[in-house]
Amino acid sequence: MASTSIPAAAPSFEIISSLRYDPALPNVTSHGANDESYPAPADSPYYLLSYHRDRLLNAAHHFEWDHAIDFLRQDLDRFERFLDGSIPDREKPWRLRIAVDCNGKGSVEVNPTVAIDPLNLLIPSLHRDIQPTIWKVFVDSQSIAPSGFTTHKTTARDDYTAARVRAGITSPAETSEVLVVNSDGEIMEGSITTPYFRRRIVGRETDANEAVWVTPPLKSGGNAGTSRRYALTQGFCIEQVITKADLVDGEECWLSNGVRGFIRGVVVLSR
CATH class of the missing domain: 3.30.470.10 (Aminotransferase class 4, branched-chain amino acid transferase, N-terminal domain)
Incomplete structure (x- = not known):
């Protein structure tokens, strides 16, 4: 770790x-x-x-x-x-x-x-998806410890840099992302983005049509990002714990950050 x-x-x-x-x-x-x-x-x-x-x-x-x-x-x-x-x-x-x-x-x-x-x-629900590029979303092979340096963004980013190296991401220009994971196997965030996954709401009976977009809660250790706050405030998503085991190879997701806005992604578990 x-x-x-x-x-x-x-x-x-x-x-x-x-x-x-x-x-x-x-x-x-x-x-x-x-x-x-x-x-x-x-x-x-x-x-x-x-x-x-x-x-x-x-x-x-x-x-x-x-x-x-x-x-x-x-x-x-x-x-x-x-x-x-x-x-x-x-x-x-x-x-x-x-x-x-x-x-x-x-x-x-x-x-x-x-x-x-x-x-x-803008949040995806305010426009049609017109993006030609879909990012590959990998999962880190190691876990990192949540701290003030994961909740808040600082120049102390060695953990994130190491996660990108382990995922084979060598350039910021690559259309790839890696999800960082805490010691309980919970997704914290992406190395440079906030992730969103389509899920049923835990604790409530729903059918497939009632699935919603969810993002990891801050208690999982991830960053309190600006586009994350925007997505939550505007009702695009809710918070829900997502574990590494919950992810499905090939599932579609969204990513966001304060420079690129909202980006289409696809989870890649096997390479």
Whole structure:
């Protein structure tokens, strides 16, 4: 079992969140969906902006970083202006990686990102599936220990990197994902995404037509991601424990993150 242990008294990590800047996003969130289907500000080119700020703030509270808390309490307009200074070309989409250290110093790393239909940034129930690419979804052969470094996203990501290596994923450009598992055999999350599976609701008699999309609960140890929060808030899914043994080879699933939105996937158990 792999684990990450970093002394809280002398943090050598930063809290992070990755999000998409896309000039086409406001056309979808302001006009392509109803007023309650996307969190404010709906006219921002930063995907799920308020959720990313909240995510970083929650991590700062968890690690008791007072200076970071003070920095992240700024209002959203000011936070957006902070991000604006990093965008090299406002006519193109970008992947932003926001990092905040224990002293409250924020930085933004910007890289090109793949062009996608902005509708894919909305929960799947708000649009027709128009994605040509389906990701392969593998399952890690080892387990990792849940901790504050799995619930909150930080630069201490050795466990996730190792899981990707074990799955044979060698590049972030690959259309593949690996699900990380805790010591009880429960799916925690994906290495870079939140997964969703079609399941009957535990404890309630249903037929096949009443199956719903479910995502692992935070008690399984996974990350409190922004697109996960969006999917839950909008009723796309509910939380339910999913074990490694529950997965079926070839079953379809959804994946999501703050840069690519929602992605079709298929579980691959045998290779």
